[in-house]
Every structure is written in structure tokens, then in C-alpha cells.
Amino acid sequence: MASIVPRPKKSGGSTYQVKWRESGQWQSEIFGGEQGEEQAAQFRKLVEAHGNRWPHGWVKGRGFVEPELHPDDMDFLEWARRYVDGLTGVDARTKSDYRRDIDRHFAGMAYAGADGSERHAGGLVHQPLDGSAPRPPTVCTVTQDDVSAWVASQAEPLPHPERPGEVLRRKAAPKSIANRHGLLFCIFQAAVDRATPLRGDNPCSRTSLPRLDDGTDEEMTFLEHDEYARISLCLREFDADAADLADFLVGTGLRWGEATALQAKDVSLAKKTISIQRAWKRTEENTFELGPPKTKKGRRVLALSASQVEMLRRQLAGKQPESYVFQGGLGGVWRHANFYNRKWKRACDEAIARGLTKRPRIHDLRHTHVSWLIASNIPLPAIQVRLGHESITTTVDRYGHLVRALDNEIAAAVDAAMVPPARAGLLSAV
Structure with missing residues (x-):
């Protein structure tokens, strides 16, 4: 848990230090000015939301800073399609399924706008760290938060942007989300493993995915x-x-x-x-x-x-x-x-x-x-x-x-281990 420590200044007023332990080491960030206390409280929530780690994109003493982009940075969808086209040892049908996932779930579901133009909703987007309007993703700009937001959107029905009461896509099953996230992971990993890496990390590496047993209906049916x-x-x-x-x-x-x-x-x-x-x-x-x-x-x-x-x-x-x-x-x-x-x-x-x-x-x-x-x-x-x-x-x-075959044996072994030694045995041992 992070904490906020007020630090009075000799000249009057205070600064506010947010402290927390990350990997056994103390970390801190300081906020001052008229909104220092409020900013410290907001930052504390961010640290805790990121598992007591520095928020993605935050630079100490500077705040959120967009990462420097590789000069070869490119549109994410272009890179994703290029990755799939270059796969070897994969049959044509599997490649077709991958392209479908890119078009439907990474680019977003297509629909006709009021003016007749094709539009998309529910795809992967980049939310700039400064809070400005979302942008089309590139290989270098996508963050872990962007991936987490995409996963969350997959787990819910996608409302039609222009037709109240209609949905463009039903919520995806946990297994479907895991499969699509797996493809997304591989696409970004290819950018990391490139001879001249386009980025230094994989934004999918720490994504929290829905549990595969979250559904109320069993995926598999077993017959007696x-x-x-x-x-x-x-x-x-x-x-x-x-x-x-x-x-x-x-x-x-x-x-x-x-x-x-x-x-x-x-x-x-x-x-x-x-x-x-x-x-x-x-x-x-x-x-x-x-x-x-x-x-x-x-x-x-x-x-x-x-x-x-x-x-x-x-x-x-x-x-x-x-x-x-x-x-x-x-x-x-x-x-x-x-x-x-x-x-x-x-x-x-x-x-x-x-x-x-x-x-x-x-x-x-x-x-x-x-x-x-x-x-x-x-x-x-x-x-x-x-x-x-x-x-x-x-x-x-x-x-x-x-596998329940050994349940009785396991229970018996636990019972045997938990039975207290005979009192006489204890006394003789003394």
C-alpha cells in the first residue's frame, strides 16, 4: 500500500510525498503547489492500481511522458497483418482466422455511419497519457493500459454507436479473449524480437485476463x-x-x-x-x-x-x-x-x-x-x-x-498426519 507523507516547508506550505515499496525498495514521488495534496492522492491511487509499481509512462519528477518512438514505427494494423503474412509452418485456414481477428477485434467491428461511410468500434486504441482524445495505435505507442482497456471491452457487449438498443458484438467468452490476446502478444513480441527492436517491452506481458471458469455454463460436457x-x-x-x-x-x-x-x-x-x-x-x-x-x-x-x-x-x-x-x-x-x-x-x-x-x-x-x-x-x-x-x-x-481417484487416500493421509501422538509417547520422549 502507498502512503502520503506531508513535508512542511520552512517558507510555509507543504509538499506531499507518496511512498511505497516496490520489489523490496522504497520508491517515492513528491507533489507541491496549491494542488499538491490532491495530485498526491490521485498518484497514490495510480500506484496502487498498478500493483504498487510506477504507473506506465510515468517519469519521476516529470509525470506522464509519451515514450520516444522508433524511427521505423508504423501503424499497428499494418504491422499485425505483415506479421501474420510472414508466419511459417501455419496452415492457410489458421492465417485466415488470424486476419479475421485483426480485422474484427483489433481494428474494431465495422458498421455503416449515418453518412454511409464505414466506421469501426471496439478495437485497440491508444489513449495518450496526457488524457487527450484516443488515437489509432502504432507499434510503439500501445501501452499496457491500452491492452487492458481492450481486454475489458472484449468482455462486454459492444453497443452500436448509432443505434440504441443494438449491439455490434456480443461479449466474448474468456477462452476467446485469451486466444485473441495470445495473438496480440505474439504480434508485439515480434516487434520486440526484431533485429532492430521497434520497442523494448511487450505491452501484453502483464495483462490480467478473465478466468476461464468465469462462465456459469461449463464449456465441456461429460456424459455418464x-x-x-x-x-x-x-x-x-x-x-x-x-x-x-x-x-x-x-x-x-x-x-x-x-x-x-x-x-x-x-x-x-x-x-x-x-x-x-x-x-x-x-x-x-x-x-x-x-x-x-x-x-x-x-x-x-x-x-x-x-x-x-x-x-x-x-x-x-x-x-x-x-x-x-x-x-x-x-x-x-x-x-x-x-x-x-x-x-x-x-x-x-x-x-x-x-x-x-x-x-x-x-x-x-x-x-x-x-x-x-x-x-x-x-x-x-x-x-x-x-x-x-x-x-x-x-x-x-x-x-x-x-482426477478424484486419490481423494480418499489423500484424506486418510491428512488424517493420519493430524492425529496427535499418544500422551504416553510424549511423556516417555521427555
Whole structure:
């Protein structure tokens, strides 16, 4: 906490010293004049708002000072688009998504003004330290406060500037904000890591983001065995092949793009395994093409249960090595939208009519698979390998809260540690 210490002057009046400890060292700033006390009080609030640190852009003895700009400083949006265009090892669809985020969320949502011109609202702007009107951001002028203000705006609905009661954009989910902030971080880090750095720090490095569990609705839906059985039964009543695919998804934990890209040659009925070598990827033109799995560790071999082997034996009958194991109408590849609208949604609606109290997405079958493995005491590192996660951190972050298998053992260990030694034992020790 910062404090204000009045310092009487021999000539009359007082100066006001704001003091606080930062990283174990005393820091201070002095204010004088007729408004010195008021200015000290305002500065104290700024220090505390910045976590007992010097406010961003404040120079001791001078106040807020705009940073000196690099001679190569440029418009932030131009730099952001240049950064995305120069990325390597990133598929075209991902680049397209990044450009969309730049246009919608960094530049701001576009709308037609009263005069018919295109305008933008809700994007990243630079608020000058002197309190003057906001300005378009450049690479060098954006501050941590600017980024924090942008994050706060993303977490709220964006009202239409000229149409009361309408919104240009709904509030973003915490995960969406985190993803967009991650892109923003990388864009600024590229400016820091440049051979001749455009700026000395990353304004995104200390941003406080909304908690991922702030929402009231769970992002993931986990089905109990009997709950999934209801859906599977309803699905099998009108399409046995679609039910086989759903059973395979929940039984293997494969991503949709991996399971539907599985070819006959990837299955070994003798070894009871499948080899994941490819997955469907959405292109920039919103079509699909085969590519590598999502991560480097996505290439993996999974063991199959006896029932899965029998199902695959049935599905593979008469198929060529390059044929897809799971096929939709007329032998074509299943597309997610078609399967969801024509099969999955219909089955879920019927299951809900029969008493199911959840409405899972297709991807929730992957989450459900993990929850079943955890309930059977399968270690998280083994689950990481099965899912093809690049890092165990991803597995722990998403599913660690489900690990309850050792709750009784942990409670027993705590109880044992807290039991006081016998009185006789204490006396004999003396």
C-alpha cells in the first residue's frame, strides 16, 4: 500500500510525498503547489492500481511522458497483418482466422455511419497519457493500459454507436479473449524480437485476463455411460453406421477430423490397433483437405477393444486400402455439419425427449472418453499420449479437475498426519 507523507516547508506550505515499496525498495514521488495534496492522492491511487509499481509512462519528477518512438514505427494494423503474412509452418485456414481477428477485434467491428461511410468500434486504441482524445495505435505507442482497456471491452457487449438498443458484438467468452490476446502478444513480441527492436517491452506481458471458469455454463460436457447409451440407442434406431462412428469417437477419444480421415490401411485387425497419420483441415476457402494431425504428437497408434475390432471388421468389409473407414451417404466422406444436423442433433433431441438432461456436442465425446479413463484410474500421462496432446500441461489444464481417484487416500493421509501422538509417547520422549 502507498502512503502520503506531508513535508512542511520552512517558507510555509507543504509538499506531499507518496511512498511505497516496490520489489523490496522504497520508491517515492513528491507533489507541491496549491494542488499538491490532491495530485498526491490521485498518484497514490495510480500506484496502487498498478500493483504498487510506477504507473506506465510515468517519469519521476516529470509525470506522464509519451515514450520516444522508433524511427521505423508504423501503424499497428499494418504491422499485425505483415506479421501474420510472414508466419511459417501455419496452415492457410489458421492465417485466415488470424486476419479475421485483426480485422474484427483489433481494428474494431465495422458498421455503416449515418453518412454511409464505414466506421469501426471496439478495437485497440491508444489513449495518450496526457488524457487527450484516443488515437489509432502504432507499434510503439500501445501501452499496457491500452491492452487492458481492450481486454475489458472484449468482455462486454459492444453497443452500436448509432443505434440504441443494438449491439455490434456480443461479449466474448474468456477462452476467446485469451486466444485473441495470445495473438496480440505474439504480434508485439515480434516487434520486440526484431533485429532492430521497434520497442523494448511487450505491452501484453502483464495483462490480467478473465478466468476461464468465469462462465456459469461449463464449456465441456461429460456424459455418464448410461447417458451416452441413450444417445447411441436413438442414433442406431435410424442409422447404424452413424452410431458406429459415434461409438468409435467416444471409445477412442479421437478428434472428428482424425476419425473421419481414418483409412482402411490404418487399421490392423490382427494387432488390434489403429494408426493416426492424417486429419481433415479446413482451408482458407472454407473447403477441406487432408493434412497432418493437429500436433506433432498427434501421429500415434491406439489400442482397440475387442468390440471395436469387430465393429471395424464389419465397416472394412469390401473396402480398398485407401477407402475411408467411416463413410456418409453414397460412400462419401462424413462432414461435421452434415453429421451433426442430420444424425447427431436428431438423436440428441430424441434422447432428451426420453429423459436425457444434457445436450452434448460431437466434440464432447472426446471429453467424455477422457472422463471415463480418469474414472478408471488411467494416469494423465497415458491419457496425454492417447489424445495426442503436445504437452501434459494441456491435459492437466483441461481434465485435471476430474482426477478424484486419490481423494480418499489423500484424506486418510491428512488424517493420519493430524492425529496427535499418544500422551504416553510424549511423556516417555521427555
